Amino acid sequence: MSLLPDTLSMQVSIPTDDDGYLDRACPNEVCEAEFKILADDWKDKVRDEEVFCPICGHTATSDNWFTVEQMEHLKAVAMAEFMPLLDNEMNRMARDFNRSMPKGGLISVSMNYKPSHPVAVMPLAAAGLMRQRYACEECGCQYAAIGAAFFCPSCGHNSAKTAFVETLATIRRLPEVRAALAAGLDRDAVENAFRLMLEENMGKLVASFQRFAEATFETLPNAGDFSSRRNLFQNLPQSSDLWEQAIGLRYESMLTPNEWNQLQRFFQQRHILAHKDGIVDEEYRQKTSDLKYQSGQRLVIRESEIVRFTDLVEKLTTTLQRACAGEKDDKRINEHRG
Numbered sequence: 001m002s003l004l005p006d007t008l009s010m011q012v013s014i015p016t017d018d019d020g021y022l023d024r025a026c027p028n029e030v031c032e033a034e035f036k037i038l039a040d041d042w043k044d045k046v047r048d049e050e051v052f053c054p055i056c057g058h059t060a061t062s063d064n065w066f067t068v069e070q071m072e073h074l075k076a077v078a079m080a081e082f083m084p085l086l087d088n089e090m091n092r093m094a095r096d097f098n099r100s101m102p103k104g105g106l107i108s109v110s111m112n113y114k115p116s117h118p119v120a121v122m123p124l125a126a127a128g129l130m131r132q133r134y135a136c137e138e139c140g141c142q143y144a145a146i147g148a149a150f151f152c153p154s155c156g157h158n159s160a161k162t163a164f165v166e167t168l169a170t171i172r173r174l175p176e177v178r179a180a181l182a183a184g185l186d187r188d189a190v191e192n193a194f195r196l197m198l199e200e201n202m203g204k205l206v207a208s209f210q211r212f213a214e215a216t217f218e219t220l221p222n223a224g225d226f227s228s229r230r231n232l233f234q235n236l237p238q239s240s241d242l243w244e245q246a247i248g249l250r251y252e253s254m255l256t257p258n259e260w261n262q263l264q265r266f267f268q269q270r271h272i273l274a275h276k277d278g279i280v281d282e283e284y285r286q287k288t289s290d291l292k293y294q295s296g297q298r299l300v301i302r303e304s305e306i307v308r309f310t311d312l313v314e315k316l317t318t319t320l321q322r323a324c325a326g327e328k329d330d331k332r333i334n335e336h337r338g
């Protein structure tokens with residue numbers, strides 16, 4: 001006869017950071033992005049039935065969002081809590097512990113989000129600088145991610161615009177990030193970390209632009225007339241075609257020829273970084289006429305290039321937005337073109 005009850009429950013408090021944010025991780029295998037959400041909002045605003053991943057938009061019930069560290073923490077607490085009970089059982093019982101229990105009935109963990117034991121780990125100054133904070137325009141839920149996030153975890157509102165603006169701001173903080181890294185790491189490590197950061201931000205800028213362009217396009221009264229394939233806005237020539245059909249304007253009319261060429265080259269570089277491990281191929285050379293590289297060489301992304309890339313994307317989207325908001329000033333744009 002077992003002395004163990006059929007169901008045990010316990011309260012485990014998950015530590016939050018110094019600002020009261022709780023770490024969460026997306027359960028979607030292809031995403032697994034970590035993000036933060038204000039613990040109070042997790043408790044009060046987020047619904048148990050549906051939580052949205054801010055990065056990929058995946059939805060799952062609220063008990064699916066533990067980070068790896070939190071799962072370890074839960075396991076450790078559960079073991080500490082229940083081992084004494086087990087010690088009173090016969091050895092056999094302990095051995096057959098898992099098998100003898102009704103499936104899923106052993107431990108029901110209920111969470112207490114009061115940060116009674118805040119973890120005293122100061123995040124890297126650099127990581128702090130890269131963190132983007134969001135407050136949902138619809139429901140006010142506050143959350144944070146390293147880099148761009150697009151969906152409110154609580155209501156799923158797609159905040160492409162906020163994400164885009166935040167991404168630009170974060171990229172412009174990169175010089176500060178470099179300084180923060182330099183203060184804590186040796187020179188080689190700084191170079192390495194910073195190179196990765198530049199490359200990563202190139203991807204984030206394109207992802208953010210893509211979401212923003214998509215969201216802007218959806219606001220058009222005639223958006224329904226077009227069926228655009230996924231990720232179309234990552235392809236500049238094709239999305240330029242789409243804009244021309246929808247609003248009669250091409251990207252080429254929003255930038256100088258030189259700017260347009262540079263922007264296309266940056267997009268191609270992002271493609272190489274994301275899909276070819278940064279190794280230049282003939283296709284890249286043909287598409288960009290970038291003769292700085294031979295096939296087989298690896299791209300070198302500089303801080304000044306990311307800044308330029310950011311400026312170009314901002315210029316493009318500002319014009320695009322103005323055009324879509326019905327403040328189309330064809331005359332002025334034509335003057336720019338000439």
Ligand SMILES: [Zn+2]
Nearest residue numbers: 026031053056
């Ligand atoms: Zn996700």
Ligand SMILES: [Zn+2]
Nearest residue numbers: 136139152155
């Ligand atoms: Zn929301």
